[in-house]
Amino acid sequence: MIASLAAPRVILIGGGAVRRVAEVLAQFDLRRPLVVTDPWMVSSGTVERLLEPLRAAGITPAVFADTVPDPTDAVVAAGVVALRGTNCDCLLGFGGGSPMDTAKAMAILAAAPAGVPMRDFKVPARADRAALPVICVPTTAGTGSEATRFTVITDTATDEKMLIAGLGALPLAAVVDHELSWSVPARTTADTGVDSLTHALEAFVSRRANPFSDGYAREAMPLIAAHLRDAYAEPGNAVAREALMRGAFLAGLSFSNSSVALVHGMSRPVGAHFHVPHGLSNAMLLPAVTAFGLEAALPRYAEAARLMGWAAPDVGDEAAGRALVDGLRALNRDLAVPSPRAWGIDPGRWEALIPVMAEQALASGSPANNPRIPDAAEITALYRVAFAGNA
Numbered sequence: 001m002i003a004s005l006a007a008p009r010v011i012l013i014g015g016g017a018v019r020r021v022a023e024v025l026a027q028f029d030l031r032r033p034l035v036v037t038d039p040w041m042v043s044s045g046t047v048e049r050l051l052e053p054l055r056a057a058g059i060t061p062a063v064f065a066d067t068v069p070d071p072t073d074a075v076v077a078a079g080v081v082a083l084r085g086t087n088c089d090c091l092l093g094f095g096g097g098s099p100m101d102t103a104k105a106m107a108i109l110a111a112a113p114a115g116v117p118m119r120d121f122k123v124p125a126r127a128d129r130a131a132l133p134v135i136c137v138p139t140t141a142g143t144g145s146e147a148t149r150f151t152v153i154t155d156t157a158t159d160e161k162m163l164i165a166g167l168g169a170l171p172l173a174a175v176v177d178h179e180l181s182w183s184v185p186a187r188t189t190a191d192t193g194v195d196s197l198t199h200a201l202e203a204f205v206s207r208r209a210n211p212f213s214d215g216y217a218r219e220a221m222p223l224i225a226a227h228l229r230d231a232y233a234e235p236g237n238a239v240a241r242e243a244l245m246r247g248a249f250l251a252g253l254s255f256s257n258s259s260v261a262l263v264h265g266m267s268r269p270v271g272a273h274f275h276v277p278h279g280l281s282n283a284m285l286l287p288a289v290t291a292f293g294l295e296a297a298l299p300r301y302a303e304a305a306r307l308m309g310w311a312a313p314d315v316g317d318e319a320a321g322r323a324l325v326d327g328l329r330a331l332n333r334d335l336a337v338p339s340p341r342a343w344g345i346d347p348g349r350w351e352a353l354i355p356v357m358a359e360q361a362l363a364s365g366s367p368a369n370n371p372r373i374p375d376a377a378e379i380t381a382l383y384r385v386a387f388a389g390n391a
């Protein structure tokens with residue numbers, strides 16, 4: 001077996017790492033970053049945690065702060081226009097998954113001739129070229145985008161969340177500082193935490209898993225499972241924050257070198273059409289999708305349950321598999337994850353959009369990585385099960 005592995009060239013990880021971001025730039029002789037972030041990072045003053053040490057190092061960065069949740073092709077295009085008005089030599093993605101994904105997409109789009117739309121890069125196309133390097137600094141323990149060769153951008157013409165994959169989306173460097181996540185509110189902590197757990201679990205059961213992605217997933221799952229409830233209940237819990245940030249990063253490395261699967265395939269359309277936050281739509285689907293695939297990769301799912309402490313080491317696969325599904329349901333209860341119905345989605349609109357969502361899920365390719373590969377009818381049934389919270 002030949003495994004293909006990719007990761008950022010430099011990873012600076014630990015409390016206070018953001019204060020050394022200028023050192024990372026200097027390693028690559030980069031001097032003129034365009035910081036890509038969102039308006040909240042600016043208005044809350046959080047972006048100063050990045051800008052201040054840069055200024056202290058004699059660097060005055062340009063800032064593009066117009067990124068939006070579920071980043072769109074329009075915002076990426078606006079970012080490229082802003083970039084072309086500067087003489088920046090790198091992009092510094094700062095924030096949750098949306099600013100980081102926007103920075104990565106800007107680097108890809110800026111490498112293409114003017115007028116090429118973002119959708120030209122969605123899978124199965126490969127996005128291997130970037131106009132300039134990207135350094136990512138996450139402020140949430142969630143997407144792991146700082147570690148991955150993926151970015152997810154919404155096509156505003158079709159409301160499709162497009163998966164874009166390739167080396168063009170892989171950051172040159174990642175600066176991972178859990179202290180940036182301490183002020184993240186409980187709801188976001190829960191949602192981003194379940195996202196990272198989903199990355200590790202899906203990478204671990206994926207048909208594209210390999211011994212190297214397995215290693216990262218095996219490290220990530222116990223960290224996230226052991227600390228997510230604590231960080232949710234107690235935002236200032238530094239031990240939990242550190243573990244979750246490390247877990248989210250390791251989960252990112254894992255799925256970037258394996259893949260995500262059916263949960264993400266079905267979750268992206270829910271986010272695109274109903275604007276459910278990404279981690280939350282994962283959580284709404286995770287127990288039902290896990291139960292759907294359980295028998296197709298039972299030893300893997302059972303090992304995941306044991307790794308997370310949800311099944312004892314000597315428990316057999318059948319019981320451990322059941323414990324995994326029960327554990328995911330319990331986690332959703334403890335993190336107050338609503339059903340799509342309880343979240344406020346109109347049942348008629350959900351039902352009407354299921355065919356489109358199923359089609360977009362299948363087109364993303366992610367369901368084909370699932371241990372049990374679904375057809376459109378099975379995806380339809382899963383969307384219906386998840387809607388009422390019978391997941």
Ligand SMILES: [Fe+2]
Pocket residue numbers: 143195196199264278
């Ligand atoms: Fe995700």
